[in-house]
Amino acid sequence: MAKRLKPVDVVLVGFGWTASIIAQELTDEGLQVLALERGEDRATVPDFATTHIQDELKYAVRSHIFQAPVRETLSFRNTTAQTALPMRQLGSFRPGAGVGGAGVHWNGQTWRFLPDDFVIRSHTEARYGAGFIPEDLTIQDWGVTYDELEPGYDRFEYLCGVSGQAGHVAGEYRAEGNPFEGNRARDYPLPPLKRSAGSLMFDKAARELGYHPFPGPAANTSRPYKNPLGVQMGQCTYCGFCEWFGCGNNSKASPQSTILPVLLKKDNFSYRTGCDVTRVLLDGAGGKAKGVLYRDLEGREFEQPAELVVLCAYAHHNVHLLLLSGIGKPYDPFLDTGVVGRNYAYQITSAVEVFVDELMNPYMGAGALGQAIDDFNGDNFDHGPEGFIGGGYIALWTTGGRPIMQHHLPADTPAWGTGWKQAMADNYLRSASVATHGSVVSHRTAYLDLDPTYKDIYGLPMLRLTFDFHANDYRMSDFLTGKAEGIARAMRPRAINVKKRKPPYSIVPYQTTHNTGGAVMGDDPRTSVVNRYLQSWDVPNVFVVGACNFPQNPGYNPTGTVGALANAGDCISCHTAKGGKPFAGGYPVETPFGTLYSSNITPDLMTGLGNWTRKDFYRAMHEGLRKDGQHLYPACPYPWFTKMTREDVDDLKSYLDTLQPVRSIPPENELIWPLGWRALVAGWNLLFFEPGVYTPDPAQSTLWNRGAYLVQGPGHCAACHTPKNMLGGTDRDRALQGGDAGEGWFAPGLTGNRRTGLGGWSEQDIVEYLKTGANPHTASSGPMTEVVMNSTQHLGESDLRAIATYLKSIPAHETEDEEPEPIDDQAMARGEALYVDQCMGCHMADGEGQPDAFPPLANTSSVQAPNAQTLIQVVLAGDHMADPPSLPTGLAMPAFGWKLDDQQVADVLTYIRNSWGNRAPAVRAQTVADMRKSVHEYGPRYKRLISGP
Known part of the structure; x- marks a missing residue:
């Protein structure tokens, strides 16, 4: 058992x-x-x-x-009329x-599929007609587009440190890159690898024929590289031992x-x-x-x-x-029913070996070192006259020239003996292979299922593979091979070997490990x-x-x-309880009036939004009304969501509908009497709620208006960064001057005040902070770390730039710069001693911190905020910086609440808030004592898993 x-x-x-x-x-x-x-x-x-x-x-x-096939393998047959037999040694794939x-x-080849690849059926039908697709093909669209996957491609390339030359960046085409590739947000992280002698010959020949050669995208680093996770990678030495x-x-x-x-x-x-x-x-x-x-x-x-x-x-x-x-x-x-195992496909390849008089030096290589053309890939050419679907790239790779398995010999070479040895000596350094790498269509009789005869080592049915290339693929491969032969002959060789792919598919000789589908x-x-x-x-x-x-x-x-x-909105922060299922609600929002619990916004029919229409959802976001007509509490930021366009709200509902439904009923709200009566919210709305979609300011730029929309609407920045009155309403006269973010956190001002706001920040500083949670001025803490991790780090560069443009336009207000009362010298002396002993090792004697590691304390708006509760929280309970992919080494601030008493916390924070040019009110020991009673742990919250049974 x-x-x-x-x-x-x-x-x-x-x-x-x-x-x-x-x-x-x-x-x-x-x-x-x-x-x-x-x-x-x-x-x-x-x-x-x-x-x-x-x-x-x-x-x-x-x-x-x-x-190891002795432990795990599969059985194989070409057609349903055959009996499958186990693959007893590795062959076609490994x-x-x-x-x-x-x-x-x-080997490190890191390609992006073409945009048309993701919509192959609809694209083919639109360009060539539905009749162009053979009846037995089961090709289909992916359900996702290239543009939707582009950020995932980008993240993977920067994770790997891919070396390459982009051909289509931000809508602009670039020389030397692949002109057929989909639009990318930015260039490869590293320049291309060095070009081998064979690559240069291939490049010259391809250009003479009017093709568009480019360096292959390689996850082999062309120079030292530190990836977004902070992992340092070395530089490729071209040893040739990559693949396998x-x-x-x-x-x-x-x-x-x-x-x-x-x-x-x-x-x-x-x-x-x-x-x-x-x-x-x-x-x-x-x-x-x-x-x-x-x-x-x-x-x-x-x-x-x-x-x-x-x-x-x-x-x-x-x-x-x-x-x-x-x-x-x-x-x-046979019935064309079911889905598991359907649409299996492999990769079809061929090659033209070339033998030249010049030295190729094949042993100097890398897994993805080479030149390629994409002129005959995807639908980059007219398929109408050819009568097939698909295509592939043609390339000359210098992967390493290992003498046992990567040598090329002319067709008339003896199979053994002195003649074979002499041919090896004559051709090893003077040969290469122009390879084709073709697409494969899925069709009705290419599939995976359970073998009715053969069992694995546990007595379970083996996986059975039934496959042969479709006639479409053989025609396509012959076409590609002909183009490769043309390039090979343009290299002016003394001999060539043309190696076409011939039917039937065999599982014995190695081809690629690119098995797909099922x-x-x-x-x-x-x-x-x-x-x-x-x-x-x-x-x-x-x-x-x-x-x-x-x-x-x-x-x-x-x-x-x-x-x-x-790699495929920050709603997850508020609608996910700690340790709970994403978006299933139950997250406690503490207010001066009691505790509210966020609702379940998964598409569960009974406890979530499963039976809400788009109209219901828009009404909630725009008017603050539930499906049953009752009022939402303004802890849900509908006073800001009301500014969102109907299109954006509908898109948000469409996304929520794709989530996994979770059957979960959040706890009952715990509000002081009589605020549990939702009808009272109607009166609050009359006083403080102004419904209406954001209206662009015609005097401002498109970028500014986009930023204003994001800040005032979906970003709901004012919900935390603006002071509230005694009824919880926003004090519009002090917009974005800093406010209570709840649960003992204070959100600093976002105005142009240099001491307590963003006056000392550049637009780039704001972009960097929203993207990573840190910049040269500060690092995120508490709820803002959640905002960065669940929301702003996912925004595109243009939206981040828009937010920065808008925020930098907000002026400072006179009321923000009130002079604090004089600070007690003895408190400063005690605080300095504590700082030297407890804090200086990370934050340095001058309060400047350590770049990319520990944030500065000098001239920092969050340190000089009129309310010190965020600093008290961090010192008492510790904190964890945001650590998104763009800044993976976000460090933790340890908790000092167990070590420092209330007066010591007050003294050290008073010293920090009034040193190195900082000016802020002193911190009182009683304030620390009051906060200690209800402090929330935002520090490292992970427990180690068991490492074995």
């Missing part, structure tokens, strides 16, 4: 790229995350040390870091096994070299190796996952309970688990396994992430898009 283990919030199956990215994000949200990996543990040191990793026999020939997954042995090898100097991106140094330090993350997950456990009704069942290397069986299950394994394994677990209806090619994404549960958020249609707390989500296989390597998918 399986041993039941301690529950966790999230269990990830697999520990490669997708699991690492998702674990990083979920742990940032405070969830307890556990990754289960079937392979062994691996780290850059010592596992990839250059003293032993550069062993072609061990790693390339004997497949040391790959899946799945990884172990921490890092395929991210350890990949781990990288010894952290210059090829992998989970080990980009994420794990940060992730493994988190107390709320753990992982286990040697864990073979055999099933996702479901409740009695089958509508919710309870966790997973797995076996360790000794055959012991364990049940790992979890609230959320995320399948992050290799494409085949994800589909296998869905089938074994009974999640989703298995695909039946758990495809989409917007229709009849044709997809998961929705656009990769959430199971059938079991909402199961997510499936990876190349298995691709509805068909475009003409690129998949890793860049897998990374983008894994």
